[in-house]
Amino acid sequence: MEALKRVIRFQNYNLVKSLGTFWLVVLLLNIIASSFVAVRGMSAQIGPMVSDGSYTSFTGSNLLIIFIFFIIYGALMYHEDLAMALSCGVTRKDFYKGAIFSNIIVVLLLSSVQTTLLFIEKITARLLGYPLLTEFGMFNTSTDSYFLVAVILFVLFLALAAITNLIGILQFRWGYKFWIGFGVTLVIILNSAAAQPKDSSRVAILLNYLSNINLMLLTGLVVALMFFTLGYFFIRKTGLSK
Numbered sequence: 001m002e003a004l005k006r007v008i009r010f011q012n013y014n015l016v017k018s019l020g021t022f023w024l025v026v027l028l029l030n031i032i033a034s035s036f037v038a039v040r041g042m043s044a045q046i047g048p049m050v051s052d053g054s055y056t057s058f059t060g061s062n063l064l065i066i067f068i069f070f071i072i073y074g075a076l077m078y079h080e081d082l083a084m085a086l087s088c089g090v091t092r093k094d095f096y097k098g099a100i101f102s103n104i105i106v107v108l109l110l111s112s113v114q115t116t117l118l119f120i121e122k123i124t125a126r127l128l129g130y131p132l133l134t135e136f137g138m139f140n141t142s143t144d145s146y147f148l149v150a151v152i153l154f155v156l157f158l159a160l161a162a163i164t165n166l167i168g169i170l171q172f173r174w175g176y177k178f179w180i181g182f183g184v185t186l187v188i189i190l191n192s193a194a195a196q197p198k199d200s201s202r203v204a205i206l207l208n209y210l211s212n213i214n215l216m217l218l219t220g221l222v223v224a225l226m227f228f229t230l231g232y233f234f235i236r237k238t239g240l241s242k
Helices: 002-011 015-040 062-087 092-128 146-174 176-195 200-211 213-235
Strands: none
Touching: 002 062, 002 092, 015 062, 015 092, 062 092, 062 146, 092 146, 092 213, 146 213
16 A cells, blocks of 8 residues: 555656646636637637637637647656656556546546636636627537536546557557557548548447536446456556567
């Protein structure tokens, strides 16, 4: 237990500072962009934002920025920390337990802050006078409670953290070869998706799935469990060659 505590402290040494800097930058972008649109009108498209033509949300666009954050966070945890931890006698099992704990803490903090900002934007949108986009498919900030939105984002970010955690492990193990394979696979998937004829029934099925909160949350938890388990399978035989 003491070894695990040391690993967790080691992994989270700069976590608060990193998250603080991340949210400061994101919040400044949200404030500047929303203030500019309030002054110039809805015809102005500035900064990170999501829009359906009539309604817009700057805080909603944070979801894409958070996705990028998780990719970087997952890669750096293994690229910068794993080799040093193993060379200091830390077992892979303890390191991975610490990694999962750290990911959960990050997910909890990100989901809490993002949910708070989404609901704060409801107030600022009224004050600044721009029509706010509140429907995000998985939740609606006009009809859903703060707690429900926070739970949905927590599960969504947890699944995302598990996926990017596995990416970080694979990148550490195979280096540039992984990114080449990842890029080729992504191009194939995107090209295949673009080649498929559009089917309105598939869209309806997806929308119906997103409206089933319990099924969506269960799927997110299953995905998180599956990818965290796969991560441990790959990290068990990871050496120091990378």
